[in-house]
Amino acid sequence: MTAATPVTSLRTPRQVERLVQGRATSDGAGVKLTRVLTQDLQRRLDPFLMLDAFGTDQAEDYIAGFPDHPHRGFETVTYMLEGQMRHRDSAGHEGLLGPGGVQWMTAGRGVIHSELPEQQEGRMEGFQLWLNLPGRDKMRDPWYRDIASAEIPELTLPGATVRVIAGESHGVSGAMQREATQPIYLDVHLDPGASFEQALPATHNAFLYVYRGALRFDTGCLVPSGRMAILANTPGSDGARLTASDDGARAILIAGQPLAEPIAQYGPFVMNTxxxxxxxxxxFQAGKFA
Incomplete structure (x- = not known):
């Protein structure tokens, strides 16, 4: 835990362009989830391809997990709030993702993996983000890293605790960095009425998802729990200012440098053409991912 000094107040904070309500669906072997960032938003939120939110106390909603399935051409970032999930893949990687931990997998030229619950009861909650790879890296070797909760840097500011999963916040470097997409991934916890400011490059696309409480923006826009807010790409904007409601708030704030490349997707494969x-x-059919 690192105590940080707040940066100078933002001059032109981004406002909410629009709110998005996720779509209830299921994936894997029937795991119930909410698809928040859908395929129709991929160009607007480049380099991000998908965001799923999942959270349930009912074991039948998650117990079958995600048996073996392939990926090519992008990265998956799984952030667990509660619960345990076991990862195994065809490149020989294995790890246990626990509460507060992150699983960062680069599918590259192709990998087959499974994500299966390692619990029979209790709450399972978290997020999976798909992050695109530039065309030059889509056929790189698969890569995988388990990041335990204790390895994720945290900073404390007045009324705020921030977990820095990727990128940088107030001088604190995150657990992961990526040169091409320069992702920023923060888990922000705010006390009632508290505010938090995050500097963002004007060229980054950015969004947030509130999973506890609510956030209020300077214009009066209220972002309730279970909603994604796409942040406007206002010319000259220098960041985002988040203010919690009277009940406090928790949200993930995500931003990245667009790749501005063609996106061609067929299920778990994301290429350029x-x-x-x-x-x-x-x-995949020829067994070249194994």
Whole structure:
């Protein structure tokens, strides 16, 4: 835990462009979740491809997990708030994702992996984010890192505790850095009525998802729990100012440098062209991911 000195107040904080309500769905072997960042938002929120939120006390909603399935061309970032999930993949990686931990996997040229609950009861809650790779890196070797909760840097500010998963906040470097997409991934906990400011490059696309309480913006826009707010790309903007409601708030704030490349997606494969997608399917069917 690091105590940080607040940066100078933002001059042009971003405001909310629009609110998004996620779509209830299921994935894997029937795991119930909410798809918040959907395929129609991929261009607007480049380099991010998908965000799923999951949270339930009912074991039947998650117990079947995500058996073996393939990926190519992007990265998955799984952040667990509560519960335990076991990861295994065809590149020989294995790890146990526990409360407060992060699993960062680069699928690259192709990997088959499974994510299965390692609990029979209790709450399972967290997020999975899909982060695109630039075309030059889509066929790189698969890579994987388990980041335990204790390895994620935290900073404390008046009324705020911030977990810095990726990027940087108030001089504190996150657990992960990525050169091409420069992602910022923060888990922000705010006391009732408290505010937090985060500097953001004007070129980054940014959004947040509130999972406890509510956030209020300078314009009066209220972002309730269970909603995603896309932050406007206002010319000259220098960051985001988040203010909690009277009940406090918890939210993930995510931003990244757009790749501005074509996006071609077929299920778990994300490439730049249709031809590359067809090749991904052929390679998977030929057993080249194993």
């Amino acid at each position: 249709e031809g590359e997608l067809l090749q991904a399917v052929r390679d």
